[in-house]
Amino acid sequence: MSHDALREQVCQANLDLVKAGLVILTWGNVSGVDRDAGVMAIKPSGVAYDALRPEDIVVVSLDTGDVVEGSLRPSSDTPTHLVLYREFPRIGGVAHTHSAAAVSWAQAERDVPCFGTTHADHFRGCVPVTRRMRADEIRGAYEHNTGLLIAESFRERGLDPSDVPGVLVAGHGPFAWGHDVPNAVENAVALEATARMALDTLRINPDARAIDDTLLERHHRRKHGAEAYYGQGKA
Amino acid sequence: MSHDALREQVCQANLDLVKAGLVILTWGNVSGVDRDAGVMAIKPSGVAYDALRPEDIVVVSLDTGDVVEGSLRPSSDTPTHLVLYREFPRIGGVAHTHSAAAVSWAQAERDVPCFGTTHADHFRGCVPVTRRMRADEIRGAYEHNTGLLIAESFRERGLDPSDVPGVLVAGHGPFAWGHDVPNAVENAVALEATARMALDTLRINPDARAIDDTLLERHHRRKHGAEAYYGQGKA
Amino acid sequence: MSHDALREQVCQANLDLVKAGLVILTWGNVSGVDRDAGVMAIKPSGVAYDALRPEDIVVVSLDTGDVVEGSLRPSSDTPTHLVLYREFPRIGGVAHTHSAAAVSWAQAERDVPCFGTTHADHFRGCVPVTRRMRADEIRGAYEHNTGLLIAESFRERGLDPSDVPGVLVAGHGPFAWGHDVPNAVENAVALEATARMALDTLRINPDARAIDDTLLERHHRRKHGAEAYYGQGKA
Amino acid sequence: MSHDALREQVCQANLDLVKAGLVILTWGNVSGVDRDAGVMAIKPSGVAYDALRPEDIVVVSLDTGDVVEGSLRPSSDTPTHLVLYREFPRIGGVAHTHSAAAVSWAQAERDVPCFGTTHADHFRGCVPVTRRMRADEIRGAYEHNTGLLIAESFRERGLDPSDVPGVLVAGHGPFAWGHDVPNAVENAVALEATARMALDTLRINPDARAIDDTLLERHHRRKHGAEAYYGQGKA
Numbered sequence: 001m002s003h004d005a006l007r008e009q010v011c012q013a014n015l016d017l018v019k020a021g022l023v024i025l026t027w028g029n030v031s032g033v034d035r036d037a038g039v040m041a042i043k044p045s046g047v048a049y050d051a052l053r054p055e056d057i058v059v060v061s062l063d064t065g066d067v068v069e070g071s072l073r074p075s076s077d078t079p080t081h082l083v084l085y086r087e088f089p090r091i092g093g094v095a096h097t098h099s100a101a102a103v104s105w106a107q108a109e110r111d112v113p114c115f116g117t118t119h120a121d122h123f124r125g126c127v128p129v130t131r132r133m134r135a136d137e138i139r140g141a142y143e144h145n146t147g148l149l150i151a152e153s154f155r156e157r158g159l160d161p162s163d164v165p166g167v168l169v170a171g172h173g174p175f176a177w178g179h180d181v182p183n184a185v186e187n188a189v190a191l192e193a194t195a196r197m198a199l200d201t202l203r204i205n206p207d208a209r210a211i212d213d214t215l216l217e218r219h220h221r222r223k224h225g226a227e228a229y230y231g232q233g234k235a
Numbered sequence: 236m237s238h239d240a241l242r243e244q245v246c247q248a249n250l251d252l253v254k255a256g257l258v259i260l261t262w263g264n265v266s267g268v269d270r271d272a273g274v275m276a277i278k279p280s281g282v283a284y285d286a287l288r289p290e291d292i293v294v295v296s297l298d299t300g301d302v303v304e305g306s307l308r309p310s311s312d313t314p315t316h317l318v319l320y321r322e323f324p325r326i327g328g329v330a331h332t333h334s335a336a337a338v339s340w341a342q343a344e345r346d347v348p349c350f351g352t353t354h355a356d357h358f359r360g361c362v363p364v365t366r367r368m369r370a371d372e373i374r375g376a377y378e379h380n381t382g383l384l385i386a387e388s389f390r391e392r393g394l395d396p397s398d399v400p401g402v403l404v405a406g407h408g409p410f411a412w413g414h415d416v417p418n419a420v421e422n423a424v425a426l427e428a429t430a431r432m433a434l435d436t437l438r439i440n441p442d443a444r445a446i447d448d449t450l451l452e453r454h455h456r457r458k459h460g461a462e463a464y465y466g467q468g469k470a
Numbered sequence: 471m472s473h474d475a476l477r478e479q480v481c482q483a484n485l486d487l488v489k490a491g492l493v494i495l496t497w498g499n500v501s502g503v504d505r506d507a508g509v510m511a512i513k514p515s516g517v518a519y520d521a522l523r524p525e526d527i528v529v530v531s532l533d534t535g536d537v538v539e540g541s542l543r544p545s546s547d548t549p550t551h552l553v554l555y556r557e558f559p560r561i562g563g564v565a566h567t568h569s570a571a572a573v574s575w576a577q578a579e580r581d582v583p584c585f586g587t588t589h590a591d592h593f594r595g596c597v598p599v600t601r602r603m604r605a606d607e608i609r610g611a612y613e614h615n616t617g618l619l620i621a622e623s624f625r626e627r628g629l630d631p632s633d634v635p636g637v638l639v640a641g642h643g644p645f646a647w648g649h650d651v652p653n654a655v656e657n658a659v660a661l662e663a664t665a666r667m668a669l670d671t672l673r674i675n676p677d678a679r680a681i682d683d684t685l686l687e688r689h690h691r692r693k694h695g696a697e698a699y700y701g702q703g704k705a
Numbered sequence: 706m707s708h709d710a711l712r713e714q715v716c717q718a719n720l721d722l723v724k725a726g727l728v729i730l731t732w733g734n735v736s737g738v739d740r741d742a743g744v745m746a747i748k749p750s751g752v753a754y755d756a757l758r759p760e761d762i763v764v765v766s767l768d769t770g771d772v773v774e775g776s777l778r779p780s781s782d783t784p785t786h787l788v789l790y791r792e793f794p795r796i797g798g799v800a801h802t803h804s805a806a807a808v809s810w811a812q813a814e815r816d817v818p819c820f821g822t823t824h825a826d827h828f829r830g831c832v833p834v835t836r837r838m839r840a841d842e843i844r845g846a847y848e849h850n851t852g853l854l855i856a857e858s859f860r861e862r863g864l865d866p867s868d869v870p871g872v873l874v875a876g877h878g879p880f881a882w883g884h885d886v887p888n889a890v891e892n893a894v895a896l897e898a899t900a901r902m903a904l905d906t907l908r909i910n911p912d913a914r915a916i917d918d919t920l921l922e923r924h925h926r927r928k929h930g931a932e933a934y935y936g937q938g939k940a
Binding site: 587659672 | 805814843878908
């Protein structure tokens with residue numbers, strides 16, 4: 001059984017990431033999952049975006065990580081994506097970038113505070129930064145452990161990955177996800193934009209405060225869940 | 236009676252907002268009013284700009300907010316626009332964005348000071364930030380109350396919306412308006428540009444001072460009112 | 471006698487300013503002078519750049535400021551340009567913008583320090599900011615007085631406009647000039663770039679020091695005067 | 706014997722530098738070396754990028770600096786490039802820019818700290834800034850001495866130019882290099898991006914710390930040396 005539709009969608013999502021200005025050189029990759037088929041499709045490692053075609057997208061087993069379809073080597077971040085799909089069973093796509101503002105917060109090892117409704121529309125509260133990885137985690141299955149570190153952060157803080165579809169890995173950069181592949185890209189774009197705004201907010205007012213919980217909840221519900229009234233609704 | 240000309244103009248204005256770099260994802264909407272016909276035309280909710288056509292623009296009653304023309308759902312910010320047209324009887328267009336610098340000032344809950352003639356050409360004095368909304372305002376008719384909050388700010392500060400065609404809603408972002416639809420877009424662009432410059436001005440000199448009132452008045456009169464001598468004059 | 475070549479050159483220079491990203495809305499204008507013919511050509515006031523054609527460029531008398539050729543109203547900044555050509559007899563072109571970083575320094579009322587060779591290649595020492603204009607200067611022939619203020623700044627500081635081809639008018643923005651029209655645009659681009667770099671230099675190191683005079687002189691001479699060895703030389 | 710392939714490659718690399726947004730006006734130049742032929746190819750001085758063709762690229766002797774092929778004058782920075790090829794025998798290309806963030810660090814006279822994996826993927830530790838040049842070095846063979854200053858910095862700090870393929874010349878700007886010409890451009894892009902991120906990292910957290918050595922080594926080895934597992938491998 002082929003996975004042409006998934007590869008097509010993942011290829012397009014990788015190009016959308018570039019179009020949104022989130023990618024420098026080849027730093028970024030988007031994946032998508034087909035849980036019924038037990039596979040994940042992801043960008044090949046270190047391939048230039050100009051030349052990226054659906055047939056370059058690599059399909060791997062969600063279970064073993066083995067290549068199922070495609071002749072190129074999958075992204076070196078593949079094990080991180082795989083862990084995220086296993087740990088967060090309701091997500092359908094993952095987007096990893098080195099977008100400038102989000103990386104800056106990750107390098108500063110600070111959560112991005114929820115300073116406004118732009119943030120609240122996508123992330124229900126601050127976007128967390130993980131702890132630093134320990135030396136043994138780095139020396140071992142590094143990319144796999146990156147995924148476990150993200151899952152640990154969400155577990156320890158009691159966060160639902162559907163409420164907060166993104167994270168900053170300390171000293172590294174952002175991972176965003178979504179209920180499907182385009183939504184993962186959208187959340188990556190939103191994370192970069194809100195990270196940039198949060199940075200400038202603090203420059204204007206170092207004592208800026210997060211928005212009130214009532215406003216956070218209102219905005220999040222405008223776009224998410226049964227009461228959502230943003231957009232044209234589900235067909 | 237159809238409203239093709241208004242829809243065409245509002246469609247174009249929404250695309251101009253994108254061209255000016257003020258829109259991320261689908262965060263932004265422009266409306267225009269036909270006061271004689273008692274209607275407002277506005278962007279549909281959550282529709283991608285690439286695909287936006289005049290026939291997608293939704294026409295609603297200025298009085299009731301009911302859809303008069305168009306098959307899509309109007310922007311979720313429609314009630315805010317309606318209140319602005321009712322409260323500010325001389326405005327002809329409204330542009331709402333989440334442009335980065337203006338949002339940062341809104342999140343910092345600081346007025347944008349009038350640091351220069353770029354600002355004075357468009358805004359006669361600082362661009363005000365509203366107070367935070369109360370929980371009851373947020374839980375109730377939120378978007379409607381956002382409009383009332385803006386009107387309250389102008390009333391309490393004794394500001395004329397024709398002199399200061401823009402505002403920052405605390406923890407949210409900018410609304411700009413104008414005597415017609417293109418002028419609303421122009422003021423949204425000017426607000427973002429002056430917000431960015433004000434931010435950098437403070438970085439260079441934290442004690443930067445507003446320009447003198449004489450200069451403020453001179454520049455504002457260059458572009459506005461009976462003595463205006465900027466541009467090619469009215470035909 | 472017609473001035474087609476000058477109008478063509480000034481039209482192109484205005485478009486180059488836009489292409490270089492220095493212009494927001496219609497904020498900017500370039501002029502060129504023909505001293506033998508006693509005329510200056512300048513952008514018309516408030517005209518959109520998309521539609522700008524050589525025949526829109528307005529030619530005025532260098533002496534009286536009266537329109538000599540062209541059917542549109544010249545830029546409202548025309549009197550400032552005229553004073554600069556009269557006061558600085560060796561310049562051939564003037565470019566005025568509201569480019570973001572240069573405006574920020576003008577609003578901060580700080581000279582742009584010569585922090586590096588990028589700056590020294592174009593400006594022999596810091597780019598000066600003028601004093602604020604007095605109320606009587608603003609209420610009178612404001613644009614004319616802006617030109618006089620610039621000339622006063624150079625006279626009082628003992629600066630040669632050929633060495634330092636640019637200035638910041640306090641609370642307003644940059645004017646740059648050059649030995650010809652393209653060189654005026656080049657200096658406007660260099661001023662914005664070095665203003666941006668100077669701003670970020672201070673963010674990294676608030677105690678950053680200007681470069682040594684030996685380096686300043688070396689770099690300035692690489693590009694200017696009899697010993698210049700940058701570029702392909704004069705044909 | 707002609708050097709068409711090298712000129713073609715160097716021309717393309719100069720255009721890639723522009724495409725990556727690293728070049729303002731004509732500030733930037735890329736060179737490539739053919740060590741077997743004993744020549745270096747470099748951009749001509751002060752030529753606009755729009756018009757740059759392979760036949761404009763100037764080929765000079767690696768030994769004497771004399772022009773071997775081409776009718777234009779080579780970049781005024783040619784002597785710096787020549788010294789770098791002689792001092793760093795394993796590099797194949799050099800890219801010099803005045804890209805904004807890297808220049809800001811050079812002007813601030815601060816090393817760019819290794820705040821994250823984006824940096825570590827390209828530079829094994831901080832990117833060093835040189836000392837200021839002495840007056841006698843500036844007055845003498847200035848561009849040649851710039852190259853010697855860079856080599857001195859690496860020698861004194863015990864840095865391997867293959868590990869840290871870039872430097873900031875104090876009060877001037879960045880030079881980057883690589884094992885071949887495209888790799889030099891890639892490192893110039895990476896240096897600008899990481900310089901920008903480092904600047905913003907410090908704005909968010911003035912006490913931000915460099916990443917742990919274990920993570921630095923891991924990331925550097927992912928892309929470099931015998932154990933590299935990023936990309937599609939060597940054919």
